Amino acid sequence: MKLAVVGGGSTYTPELIDGFARLSDVLPIEELVLLDPAAERLDLVGGLARRIFAKQGHSGRVTTTSDLEAAVDGADAVLLQLRVGGQAARQQDETWPLECGCVGQETTGAGGLAKALRTVPVVLDIAERVRSANPDAWIIDFTNPVGIVTRALLQAGHKAVGLCNVAIGFQRRFAGLLGVAPAEVHLDHVGLNHLSWETGVRLGGPGGKDVLPDLLAAHGDAIAESLHLPRPLLDRLGAVPSYYLRYFYAHDEVVRELRDQPSRATEVAAMERELLALYGDPALDEKPELLAKRGGAFYSEAAVDLAASLLGGGGSAVQVVNTRNGGTLPFLPDDAVIEVQARVDHRGAAPLPVAPLDPLYSGLIAGVTAYEDLALRAALHGSRDAVFGALLAHPLVGQYAYAEQLTDQLIAHNREHLAWA
Numbered sequence: 001m002k003l004a005v006v007g008g009g010s011t012y013t014p015e016l017i018d019g020f021a022r023l024s025d026v027l028p029i030e031e032l033v034l035l036d037p038a039a040e041r042l043d044l045v046g047g048l049a050r051r052i053f054a055k056q057g058h059s060g061r062v063t064t065t066s067d068l069e070a071a072v073d074g075a076d077a078v079l080l081q082l083r084v085g086g087q088a089a090r091q092q093d094e095t096w097p098l099e100c101g102c103v104g105q106e107t108t109g110a111g112g113l114a115k116a117l118r119t120v121p122v123v124l125d126i127a128e129r130v131r132s133a134n135p136d137a138w139i140i141d142f143t144n145p146v147g148i149v150t151r152a153l154l155q156a157g158h159k160a161v162g163l164c165n166v167a168i169g170f171q172r173r174f175a176g177l178l179g180v181a182p183a184e185v186h187l188d189h190v191g192l193n194h195l196s197w198e199t200g201v202r203l204g205g206p207g208g209k210d211v212l213p214d215l216l217a218a219h220g221d222a223i224a225e226s227l228h229l230p231r232p233l234l235d236r237l238g239a240v241p242s243y244y245l246r247y248f249y250a251h252d253e254v255v256r257e258l259r260d261q262p263s264r265a266t267e268v269a270a271m272e273r274e275l276l277a278l279y280g281d282p283a284l285d286e287k288p289e290l291l292a293k294r295g296g297a298f299y300s301e302a303a304v305d306l307a308a309s310l311l312g313g314g315g316s317a318v319q320v321v322n323t324r325n326g327g328t329l330p331f332l333p334d335d336a337v338i339e340v341q342a343r344v345d346h347r348g349a350a351p352l353p354v355a356p357l358d359p360l361y362s363g364l365i366a367g368v369t370a371y372e373d374l375a376l377r378a379a380l381h382g383s384r385d386a387v388f389g390a391l392l393a394h395p396l397v398g399q400y401a402y403a404e405q406l407t408d409q410l411i412a413h414n415r416e417h418l419a420w421a
Contacts, residue, residue, distance in 0.1 A: 001030050001311065004075040006126060007082035007143070008034025008064065009041035011275045011294055014287040016079070017049040019300020021056035026315065027308045029060040035071040042066070044279040051285035072130045077138040077307050080126065080149075084118040085417060087272065091265035092413045094258070099409070100402050103247050103254055104263070107144045107194050109396040110406040113375050113387070116148045117410075118417040120379035123149055127158045138310045140303065141322075147193035148372050150322045151337040152379065161349050162322025162337065163306055164193050166242050168298040173226075174201050177219045178211065186341070188212075189320045190329075190354050190361070193339045194244040195368050197237070197361060206318065206341065206352060212240070237360070248364065251396060268294065309344040318342065323349040331362050336369050367395050382420030384411065 003020075005013065013034065020029055034049065036042040046064035053062055065071050072078055083090065093111030094104040103109045123143060130137055139160040141150050150162030167189045175182040178201075186208060188200030201215055202208035216223070216234060224231040227243045229250065234240060247254055271294055278288045302319070309315030318341055325336040328351040332338065342349040357365070371394045378386035387410060391403040415421045 001028055002033070002075045003029055003031075003307065004033040004035060004071045004078045006035050006068070006071070006078060006080050009036030009038045009045050010081055010083070011041075011045070011272045011279075011291070012081060012299070013045045014048055014052065014279070015291055015294075015297075016081075016300045016303060017052050017062075018287045019304045020060075021052050021058045023301070023304045024056070024058050024060070027304045027311075027313055029058075031061045031063065033071045033075070034062065034064045035066065035068060036064075037066050039066060041276060044276055047282070048279045048284060051282075052287070055285040068126065068129055069133060072133045072137065075130070075134060075137050076311055077140060078126075078130050079140045079142060079303060079307075080123060081142045082119075082122070082126075083143075084115075084122050085414075087265050087269045089115070089118065089414070089417070090268070091263055094263040094265050096409045096413055097406060098255060098259055100405050101252075101255055102402060102406065103251055103396055104258055105247060106265075108244065108247055109394060110391060110410060112145050113378070113390055113394070114410050114414050116145050116375050117379050117382075117387070118414060119143060119145075119149060120152045120376065121419070124152055124156055127153055127156065127160070131158060138307070140306055140310075142299065142303070145193065145372075145375075146322050147337045147339065148375055148379070150193075151335070151372065152376055154324055154337065155335060155376075159348070161306060161310065161344070162193060162339075163299075163302055164320075164322065164339065165297060165299045165302055166194070166196065166244075167320035167339075168302045170198055170240065172298055173223075174198075174215060177215060177222075178203070183316075186318070187320065188341070188355075190340050190357065191242070191338070191365055192368055192372070193322050193337070194242060195248075195365065196242045196339050197245075198240040199238075199355075199361075213238070216240075239361075247396065306344065310346060310348070312346045315344065317344065318352065319344050319349075321349045323351060326351065328352075328354055329357070329362070329365065331366055332369050333373075336372075364395065367393075371395070382418060387411065 042064045049062045093106045097104040097110040141162045146162040153160035171185050175185045186202040200210040201212040305315045322339045325338045340351045342351045374390035388407045391397045
């Protein structure tokens with residue numbers, strides 16, 4: 001089995017490598033190719049990857065390259081984890097929206113739209129080259145904004161599934177609070193990528209007892225604190241929102257915080273410099289503790305599980321993924337991409353039925369889906385009017401004066417990445 005990782009020079013990658021090395025019985029990789037145009041980073045990450053494999057006794061071969069065709073030739077699955085424009089672009093995404101009082105974040109709001117516009121054309125070009133090399137290869141997208149990118153891939157007819165680590169993070173957290181193995185915890189996870197709620201926590205499988213009320217009663221304060229949301233809100237929802245919902249539920253509070261502290265991009269850039277120095281130590285043969293602060297916790301377990309199931313191995317039958325709606329949420333178009341529990345096998349991901357949603361959730365999901373549709377149109381066809389329309393539709397922007405100003409800012413900061421600008 002051959003897997004290729006596009007963006008393999010990312011400081012995230014050792015998290016992924018650690019999972020591949022530990023879980024070789026689930027996903028028996030013969031060749032793992034790390035692809036990245038940044039040769040120096042790739043050498044550091046590739047060296048550490050080989051040492052991690054060796055320490056774990058993994059017999060697979062780790063290679064590195066900057067040649068996409070060579071990387072994906074014969075690959076059974078291709079994982080996408082690229083960042084167009086690097087941390088410098090992320091720094092911009094997180095700062096210029098604040099100038100008009102809108103949240104600055106790399107996956108939602110105006111910053112998220114900028115990332116989508118930079119990313120979708122690049123990903124689609126990569127996907128076409130993957131399809132030319134091997135039409136049967138699966139594409140697993142971890143590149144943000146996952147929902148929009150996955151929708152672009154599926155609309156273009158690619159064999160693709162989107163992946164995020166939010167759900168597996170909740171699963172592991174809840175399992176620890178409940179004192180059970182993670183495999184015993186099934187989440188009623190519903191929504192869009194970075195706009196999701198845990199509406200139930202079931203023990204033993206999809207039909208198991210819902211222990212979410214008990215979980216909130218016993219541990220609601222700790223859960224709320226971890227989300228930086230008030231406990232009474234969780235009680236009123238009767239659900240646990242993704243921490244990304246804070247950008248909606250406490251928007252103005254978040255904007256004030258973001259204006260008064262260094263951006264996440266600044267923190268990550270400093271962390272990456274330290275991580276790359278660690279990766280260069282020939283004695284290091286495991287992922288360093290600092291990597292946990294970089295983000296992407298449990299990404300490796302989720303990626304292994306998904307890849308194993310898609311490739312006919314021993315992955316879990318039911319997983320939280322980003323996939324085509326196909327009537328699962330009846331208030332959305334069939335071709336919308338939703339993030340829900342799905343049955344995954346070699347044919348792809350088929351969403352499990354979802355109980356009817358209260359308008360408190362469905363209204364916001366529908367609004368953000370409409371924005372994502374407009375964002376994808378802007379990414380595919382490109383024009384100032386298309387960007388303005390997407391921003392005007394976004395619940396975190398909405399006002400026409402803000403949308404006008406943000407449109408000009410977005411284009412000015414991203415002109416080198418926008419072929420039409």
